[in-house]
Structure formats: C-alpha cells, structure tokens
Amino acid sequence: MNGRPGLPELTALTAIVSHRSFRKAADDLGLSPSTLSHMMRTLERDMGVRLLNRTTRSVAPTEAGERLVTRLRPLLSDIDAALAEVDDFRGLVSGTLRVNTSEIGARLLLGSVVPAFLARYPKVSLDLVTEGRLVDIVAEGFDAGIRLGEAVPRDMIAVRFGGPARFIAVASPAYLADHPAPEVPDDLRAHTCIRFRLPSGKLYRWEFERHGQEIAIDVPGALTLDTMELMAEAAAGGLGIAYLSxxxxxxxxxxxxxxxxxxxxxxxxxxxxxxxxxRRLVPPALRAFIDVLKEAKG
Known part of the structure; x- marks a missing residue:
C-alpha cells in the first residue's frame, strides 16, 4: 500500500457503500460525482486492491470493500462524536442523529419528544428510519435504536420511555355480535383471526399470561398482514380478531x-x-435527545 489513506477518502468510500450510488454519496458529501470517482480510483490504486464494483447503473462493494467499510463505520462515528464534543464548549449541538425504530416507536416520539427536540436544537437533523426488522445499529450506521425491552441487545445501554405496554386481542363489536367472545386463549382456535407475519417471514404466535400460566397460540386465519395499522383496520372492519399493541x-x-x-x-x-x-463516545446530539426523552417520560 502506497501510504495511509486519508480521512476524506475513507469517508467517501463509506458514503458510497451506504448509498450504493456515486450520485447520492456526492450529494451527501457536497462533492461532484466525478470528483468522488477520482477519489475512489486513487484510493484503490494506493491500497492496491479493488474496493468497488462499478457498472453504468450501479455500484457495490467488493468483499474487500465491504470488510473495510464494516470496520470503518464505528470508527468514523467515533471521530464524528469526538469532534462534536468540541462543539459543546461553544454551546452548539449540531449534526445528524440517526435512529432506527419501529413504526409504533416513531409515532410515540412524534407526539412530544421530536417537536421539543427540534425546537430546542435547530441545528440537528433527525433521521428516523422505521422498519420491522431488528438491525445491528452499529454496523448499519445508526446512533441509537428503539425497540421493546425484550428485543434490546444485552450489550447496549437502554433508556426506557413511554411507560408500560400491553399486547391484547381485539375485535369489532360487529364481529362479536356474530361470534361469542373467547373466554380463554384456546377458544381462539374456533375463531377467525388476523395473523401477523414477522419481518423474518415467520408467523407470530399470540402470547398470553395469567396467574403465572403462559400460553402461546398459533392462531388460525385466512388473512395474514405485516403491520399493526393494517391489522387494526382489518379487525375494525369485522374481518376477525387481531393481536395488537x-x-x-x-x-x-x-x-x-x-x-x-x-x-x-x-x-x-x-x-x-x-x-x-x-463502549463508544456518545454523540452530543444523542445525549441531548436522551435528555429530552427523559423529560417527556417524566
């Protein structure tokens, strides 16, 4: 390798791999696509290895490029956090805060936390990414994640908000007018249920508990959906019993x-x-967001 690559080149490579696009990465970095392309050719020449596979329509990392970017993401995040901490001495919290969350978590945040945070820290850009699957927030470049407590990885620091939650079986009055309400979970086997498909493709088993007795049921049903909102609408329309937060x-x-x-x-x-x-530096924007979160839950 002819010398150590510079931070701009490594940052550019990470942006290209994240966006899978020279144009989008260039927009993100405030550079022209041609400048970015030249930087990558220079980087590959100096490192003596191909990092990107390019066609006229797409770009994707080689195995070497993917491995390098996987190691770079947390390091670059730490550098950004370290530089951002200096802004604290100027009383300035800025930058982009990326949070991966479920749709329910995002809706809860939008009620009070997000408006208060953006009003207090106008120089911060908040990027909320909602998806059903549980992602590795470090590997995918997020500052934080939001999930139910049982899904939070054990090596993470967790801050509770929004109070306790419940998952409950629900039905419309019209459905219950034609079908006797179930009295115990096993009664659901004789009902029409609206099933829920997890992002992994698996069907979710409904979970119940009373007096220490736990039951998980693979309910019957002709309709399967993959979002809580759609399940609620279907149940309200009388299509069956759903299991919702x-x-x-x-x-x-x-x-x-x-x-x-x-x-x-x-x-x-x-x-x-x-x-x-x-185990990493906490970016000032994330610390500020946590402060507002704690205020809201109090």
Whole structure:
C-alpha cells in the first residue's frame, strides 16, 4: 500500500457503500460525482486492491470493500462524536442523529419528544428510519435504536420511555355480535383471526399470561398482514380478531371501533427503550435527545 489513506477518502468510500450510488454519496458529501470517482480510483490504486464494483447503473462493494467499510463505520462515528464534543464548549449541538425504530416507536416520539427536540436544537437533523426488522445499529450506521425491552441487545445501554405496554386481542363489536367472545386463549382456535407475519417471514404466535400460566397460540386465519395499522383496520372492519399493541389499538378503542377480548390474559410488559452502544463516545446530539426523552417520560 502506497501510504495511509486519508480521512476524506475513507469517508467517501463509506458514503458510497451506504448509498450504493456515486450520485447520492456526492450529494451527501457536497462533492461532484466525478470528483468522488477520482477519489475512489486513487484510493484503490494506493491500497492496491479493488474496493468497488462499478457498472453504468450501479455500484457495490467488493468483499474487500465491504470488510473495510464494516470496520470503518464505528470508527468514523467515533471521530464524528469526538469532534462534536468540541462543539459543546461553544454551546452548539449540531449534526445528524440517526435512529432506527419501529413504526409504533416513531409515532410515540412524534407526539412530544421530536417537536421539543427540534425546537430546542435547530441545528440537528433527525433521521428516523422505521422498519420491522431488528438491525445491528452499529454496523448499519445508526446512533441509537428503539425497540421493546425484550428485543434490546444485552450489550447496549437502554433508556426506557413511554411507560408500560400491553399486547391484547381485539375485535369489532360487529364481529362479536356474530361470534361469542373467547373466554380463554384456546377458544381462539374456533375463531377467525388476523395473523401477523414477522419481518423474518415467520408467523407470530399470540402470547398470553395469567396467574403465572403462559400460553402461546398459533392462531388460525385466512388473512395474514405485516403491520399493526393494517391489522387494526382489518379487525375494525369485522374481518376477525387481531393481536395488537395497546398503542396501536387505542384510537380504535376511543372511537368504539374495537374492543379488547381476553383482557385479563394480557398483563403489561416493560415497553419501549431507546438503546445505544456503551463502549463508544456518545454523540452530543444523542445525549441531548436522551435528555429530552427523559423529560417527556417524566
């Protein structure tokens, strides 16, 4: 290798791999695509290895490029955090804060936390990415994640917010007018249920608990959906019994479109947590976001 690559070149490579596009990476970095392309040719020449496979329509990392970027992402994040900490001495919190969250978590944040945070820190850009799958937030370049407590990796620092949560079976009054309400979870086997498909492709088994007795049921049903919102709409339309978070069901309860069933089989669980890696520097924007989060939950 002819000398150590510079930080601009490594940052550019990471941006290209993240966006899978020279044009989008160039926009992100404030450079022209031709300048970025020249930087990558120079980087590959100096390192003596191909890092990117290019066609006229796409760009993707080689195995060497993917491995290098995987190692670079947390290091570059730490550099950004270290530089951002200097801004604290000027009373300035700025930059981009990337948070990976479920849709329910995002809706909860948008209610109070996000407006207060953006009003207090106008120089911060907040990037909320919602998806059902659980991702490695470090490997994919996120500052923090938001998930239910049971899904938070054990090596992360977690901050609880939003209070306890419940998952409950629900149905419309019209459905229950034609079908007797289930009295125990096993009764669901004789009902029409709206099933939930996880991002992994697996069907979710409905979980119930009462007096220490735990039951998980693979419910029957002709309709399978992959979001809580769609399940709530389908249940409100009388298509069957659905299994929802209390936050997703709440507006339907308030309008009288859904009612809970098996309510005494649905105890509260810890709820949502914001989590982040504890072994790295915490970016000032994330520390500020956590402060606003704690204020909101108080």
């Amino acid at each position: 209390d936050k997703a069901a709440k507006p339907y309860f308030e309008r009288g479109e859904l009612v809970p069933v098996l309510d005494d089989w649905s105890p509260p669980i810890p709820g949502l947590f914001l989590y982040y890696p504890g």
